[in-house]
Amino acid sequence: MRVIxxxxxxxxxxxxxxxxxxxxxxxxxxxxxxxxxxxxxxAFNSGFREASLNDINPHVIRFYxxxxxxEITPGRVRDYLEREGGHLKKAAELGYTHFRAVRDRFNQTxxxxxxxFLSRAGFNGMMxxxxxxxxxxxFCQKPERFSRSYVTKIxxxxxxxxxxxxxxxxxxxxxxxxxxxxxxxxxxxxxDPPYIGRYVDYYSGWTEEDEKRLFGLLSSTPARFILSTWxxxxxxxxxxxxxxxxKFNIVTRDHFYHSGGKIENRRSVVEALVFNFPANIRKHNxxxxxxxxxxxxxxxxxxxxxxxxxxxxx
Numbered sequence: 030m031r032v033i034x035x036x037x038x039x040x041x042x043x044x045x046x047x048x049x050x051x052x053x054x055x056x057x058x059x060x061x062x063x064x065x066x067x068x069x070x071x072a073f074n075s076g077f078r079e080a081s082l083n084d085i086n087p088h089v090i091r092f093y094x095x096x097x098x099x100e101i102t103p104g105r106v107r108d109y110l111e112r113e114g115g116h117l118k119k120a121a122e123l124g125y126t127h128f129r130a131v132r133d134r135f136n137q138t139x140x141x142x143x144x145x146f147l148s149r150a151g152f153n154g155m156m157x158x159x160x161x162x163x164x165x166x167x168f169c170q171k172p173e174r175f176s177r178s179y180v181t182k183i184x185x186x187x188x189x190x191x192x193x194x195x196x197x198x199x200x201x202x203x204x205x206x207x208x209x210x211x212x213x214x215x216x217x218x219x220x221d222p223p224y225i226g227r228y229v230d231y232y233s234g235w236t237e238e239d240e241k242r243l244f245g246l247l248s249s250t251p252a253r254f255i256l257s258t259w260x261x262x263x264x265x266x267x268x269x270x271x272x273x274x275x276k277f278n279i280v281t282r283d284h285f286y287h288s289g290g291k292i293e294n295r296r297s298v299v300e301a302l303v304f305n306f307p308a309n310i311r312k313h314n315x316x317x318x319x320x321x322x323x324x325x326x327x328x329x330x331x332x333x334x335x336x337x338x339x340x341x342x343x
Contacts, residue, residue: 032044032047032048032070032074033070033073033074033186033189033190033193034070034186034189035068035069035070035073035186035190036106036145036148036149036183036186036187036190037068037069037089037092037144037145037148038068038148038149038154038156039067039068039148039154039155039156040153040154040155040156041067041221041224042067042068042070042154043070043071043221043257044070045284046257046282046284046300047070047071047074049282049302050071050219050255050257050302051074051075053255053280053302053304053308054075054217054255055217055253055306055308057215057216057217057253058215059079059213059214059215059216059217059252060077060079060080060081060212060215060216060217061075061077061079061080061081061216061217061219062080062081062082062083062208062209062211062212062216062217062218062219062252063080063081063082063083063084063208063218063219063220063221064083064205064206064208064209064218064220064222065083065084065085065205065220065221065222065223066082066083066084066089066090066093066200067084067089067221068089069082069089069093069190071219071221072219073189073190073193073194075219077195077217078195078197079195079197079198080195080197080198080199081198081199081201081208081211082198082199082200082201083200083201083202083203083205083207083208084201084202085202085203085204085205086158086202087139087202088139088141088144090200090201090202091139091141091144092141092144092145093190093194093200094200095141096187096190096191096194097191097194097198097200099191101141101142101187102187102191103184103185103187103188103191105142106142106145106183106184106187107180107181107184109142109145109146110145110146110175110180110183110184111175111180113127113131113146113175114174114175114176114180115175117150117172117174117175118172118173118175120172123170123172124168124170124171124172124174125168125170128150128168129168131143131146131147131150132147132163132164135147135164136162136163136164145183147164147166149174149175149179149183150168150169150171150174150175151164151166151167151168151169152166152167152168152169152170153169205220205222205243205246206242206246209243209246209247209250210246210250212250212251212252213251213252214251214252215252216252216253217252217253217254217255218247218250218252218253218254218255219254219255219256219257220243220247220254220255220256220257221256221257222235222239222240222243222256222258223235224258224259224267225237225239225240225258225267225269226259226265226267226268226269240269240273241273243256244269244273244274247305248276253304253305253306254304254305255302255303255304256274256302256303256304257300257301257302258270258274258300258301258303259298259299259300259301260279260281260298260299260300260301261298261299262297262298262299263297267301270301274301274303277303277304277305278303278304278305278306278307278308279301279302279303279304280301280302280304280308281299281300281301281302282299282300283297283298283299283300284297284298284299284300
């Protein structure tokens with residue numbers, strides 16, 4: 030199956046985990062609700078006609094609202110990236126002077142196309158902001174970053190996302206609590222918060238109190254939910270799996286995860302999906318091949334998503 034990859038990048042993006050998450054999504058009549066939209070990769074591959082997509086990062090929401098409203102189009106993205114990429118290639122300090130110019134401009138104007146540029150030209154695909162809300166990731170040190178093929182790749186991603194965003198999708202900026210509280214018994218909530226106890230390089234931090242508040246909200250929601258988190262790595266375990274999330278169903282799998290810019294941080298981690306409904310999937314499957322029933326779920330979900338994409342392009 031083809032996984033639609035969004036134009037916005039960030040460490041921790043769930044691209045490689047999308048088929049696994051899709052295989053678990055139950056049949057519901059209501060909306061797809063994401064309190065932590067992030068790059069949007071799971072939402073864009075969810076296949077739902079109605080969705081409520083929330084994030085505390087206003088720049089992510091502003092960008093995707095612009096795509097939905099046709100203010101940000103593939104053609105406009107191409108013109109922008111070709112122009113700014115040309116300036117980057119010719120700029121002093123191997124491009125760094127122009128990167129800083131775009132960064133400073135973005136921190137003043139919050140232009141969504143500048144946000145896209147920084148997302149794709151920042152070091153190691155990271156996204157982080159300082160306490161004043163300013164972009165806080167250095168340049169990837171590649172002055173020829175925006176080659177013709179790379180620009181075309183991003184333009185195609187914008188096109189795909191534009192085709193998949195449905196008229197009944199709404200984009201909201203705010204705290205995750207409000208997004209969860211609006212869910213009904215007919216909805217499905219997918220949560221991908223910053224991982225507790227691991228490096229956070231997004232828009233805001235994530236504390237033990239945040240994790241407990243999320244647990245309380247998901248414990249009382251009438252909706253079905255899926256939570257992405259980490260289970261353990263070679264050095265330690267996520268203690269909140271036992272102290273909080275073990276009351277729900279949990280499935281796990283191995284995943285190679287880039288955490289930070291240091292090579293020693295690029296290790297495998299066992300990912301976990303926590304959910305509050307029954308599912309015919311092996312409880313712990315890290316370190317083993319998928320079972321036949323898992324493969325059937327993947328194939329069924331892949332067929333469903335393919336149909337949804339085909340309809341979106343018509």
